[in-house]
Amino acid sequence: MTLRRKFKAWLPDIFPSENGIQNAPRKTGGFFNNAERSTVHNSTMTAVQGNQYNTVTYSEGNRHIMAQMMGLLSQHIIRDAAHDSSARQTSSELLWITGPAVVGKSAVVQTFAEYLVKSHFLVVYVFISRPNKRDNPHGVFITIAYQLATRIEAYRDYVVERLRLDPELLSGDLQAQFTTFIIEPFTVKKLGAGGKRWGILLDGLDELRGIDEQCEIIHLISSFAHEHPNAPLAWKIASRPESRISHTFEDKEVRHIYAEVAMQFIRDPHHTDPVARFEVLLSVINRSNTVPS
Numbered sequence: 001m002t003l004r005r006k007f008k009a010w011l012p013d014i015f016p017s018e019n020g021i022q023n024a025p026r027k028t029g030g031f032f033n034n035a036e037r038s039t040v041h042n043s044t045m046t047a048v049q050g051n052q053y054n055t056v057t058y059s060e061g062n063r064h065i066m067a068q069m070m071g072l073l074s075q076h077i078i079r080d081a082a083h084d085s086s087a088r089q090t091s092s093e094l095l096w097i098t099g100p101a102v103v104g105k106s107a108v109v110q111t112f113a114e115y116l117v118k119s120h121f122l123v124v125y126v127f128i129s130r131p132n133k134r135d136n137p138h139g140v141f142i143t144i145a146y147q148l149a150t151r152i153e154a155y156r157d158y159v160v161e162r163l164r165l166d167p168e169l170l171s172g173d174l175q176a177q178f179t180t181f182i183i184e185p186f187t188v189k190k191l192g193a194g195g196k197r198w199g200i201l202l203d204g205l206d207e208l209r210g211i212d213e214q215c216e217i218i219h220l221i222s223s224f225a226h227e228h229p230n231a232p233l234a235w236k237i238a239s240r241p242e243s244r245i246s247h248t249f250e251d252k253e254v255r256h257i258y259a260e261v262a263m264q265f266i267r268d269p270h271h272t273d274p275v276a277r278f279e280v281l282l283s284v285i286n287r288s289n290t291v292p293s
């Protein structure tokens with residue numbers, strides 16, 4: 001079996017399809033299952049069955065509140081940072097894809113994200129770009145929250161209620177935002193518990209304003225992946241190997257949590273093709289045992 005066929009055969013066990021999530025019974029699953037140390041937006045998701053969290057039943061007035069809260073949330077996202085089909089995602093929950101400029105990281109990541117989207121897998125993709133002014137660190141987790149809220153009914157109910165009670169949550173620091181939009185819903189409320197994992201990809205972390213903020217985001221995500229391995233989120237971070245970022249990933253509290261795929265610039269026309277680089281990425285992942293054999 002070729003690597004591509006092997007990967008395609010492996011994907012359904014990791015990413016639930018739209019039909020699978022609607023028709024199949026819920027069961028515990030893994031995203032990048034059996035991986036050793038994984039950062040992926042454009043998805044259709046359904047509410048998780050069960051009563052482990054409160055569900056809001058909307059009257060006409062409540063619908064107005066929901067629209068207001070979603071509008072408030074949207075004001076704080078990083079504009080145009082979300083992936084769509086026409087524009088440019090050790091622990092099994094965190095993967096670092098790294099390499100120098102012009103090596104093709106974003107092309108590979110975009111190819112991977114588009115492949116998942118076309119295959120109806122569930123993906124959140126945030127593309128960070130300093131030249132395009134999509135580099136506000138305080139918009140990262142809000143952007144993720146907004147994209148999740150537009151696709152997961154139960155998560156939207158949670159966010160709307162939290163913002164209705166305290167709109168100032170959007171002005172919190174990175175730690176407070178991460179607690180509100182990631183830790184609380186997925187570990188306390190247990191949204192998505194027992195289902196397949198959702199992938200969240202941050203592409204271009206090194207483009208984010210503020211070196212300290214870049215490193216804090218790595219620490220927040222890696223700690224979450226380590227402390228909550230059963231949470232339904234898997235993360236991919238793509239960036240250049242900038243000094244502070246590399247040192248953060250090598251920190252003793254982080255280095256055992258993630259898997260790394262290092263991409264080098266190859267002066268070969270064949271490898272300038274995103275699909276070819278996608279094959280290289282899969283080959284590296286396969287050799288590092290992050291793809292089950």
